[in-house]
Amino acid sequence: MLKTIYQRLTSLNLGLWLLTFLMVALALGSFSPGGGENSRINDLPLLIWLRHAPLSYSWWLWLAVALMAVLALNAILCSIEALRKKGRSIAPHLMHLGFLLIAVAHLVSASGGMKDVLQVGEGTVIGFPDREPVRVEKISGETDQSGMPISYRAELRFANGEVGTTSPNHPFFHKGFGIYVKQVDLGPMPMALMEIHREPGALPALAGGLLFTVGNLMLLAQRRKRE
């Protein structure tokens, strides 16, 4: 019986069905209120959102997580089975490994991620997540002739005297947190909308993405050679 279960778990058919059901769950989720941007799904770590959101909002995500768990097991067992046989390329398995790392990254971020939104002016002291006071020294930017901002930034001073600047696409990283400036209002009293993020899954996600890319490039090179 155990052998039958193992064979089922390593089968390609199972992988194909899981992918199909996962797609259906995500598609239904994209139309449900829980998948839209009006829900708080992006404001909280995913596991906290899942615990508190009504099941009518979150059912599709619970289903997707369950399907993903079985799909991950299927990918691991398929790779193990394929690598047991000699002469097989490792490229698809590097891609599997990359995919699994990205799935783990999501899990890490879902449990340990953090996001804080703040509206600040010059001189505002932000309470950093570890209670360190961070002072917003200056908010500045440039606009084009139509008044549209073409660049902006906020200068920060930390308790230890360290200074830093955050601007779009150039967040300032401090103690594992990223400080982002999202919008500025350059009126007589400059104001900025800032966010503090912790994304512990970012590094494993990047590693997974790179592994997947390496496997993908190897696969393309092998196919090209074969032809």
Next chain:
Amino acid sequence: MKWLLMLSAGLYLVSCRRIVFAAATACELAYLAGRGLALGRLPLIGPQDTLAFLACSVGLMALPFIFSRQLKDDNVFCWSCGGLAALFSLLALPFPTLNMPLPPVLDTMWFELHVALAFFSYALFGVAALLGGFFLSRGSRYLLDLQYRAALVGYSFFSFSMVSGGIWGYYAWGTYWLWTPKELWTSILWLFYSMYLHLRIKGQEWDRMFACLGIVGFLISIFTYLGVSMLMRSSHSF
């Protein structure tokens, strides 16, 4: 400048010969190059620029297939690729051009890489869909092999696009992932082509299903690009 876009659409519509198709692609490239020089960036903002970019991508990605050993005398396939590129060029025409400077959050090479690679992959999925249609009507197996190649390269571009999008998202928004309809449909598209490529292992009795799925995949691509932006509320749209 818009005349170049119209000229390329016209040439694509009559591109029974490879040389006409190449000329149409050259016109589309010239149009985009002109836009790029005028703006000082890749023209990737707004429906007109993105649709023209997609049409040009179809032209560029179809060229290796049109000039391939197996399809070099196939004028119908050449014209079909032209028809697909013309469709996106014609769709681009009614929209106004957005000549504003790039919003600061989009002013990074990761954004440009993310979007350009996504359009290259959509274009290859389109070529794969056409090859699938031709296989279903003619039954020649080399068409299915070419479909697989187009989809595999498209899937690779799409995966690189998702990685670069994640890097951009992390630096721009503080997270490499947001639960928005666009991202959900992007994942669906990636999962779909993962399934499609795995289906190849099942052997020749699945050939017709494989060809059909190549067509369905392109419909999902178009929904991910246009449908989500037009029908669903998402900050992640053109």
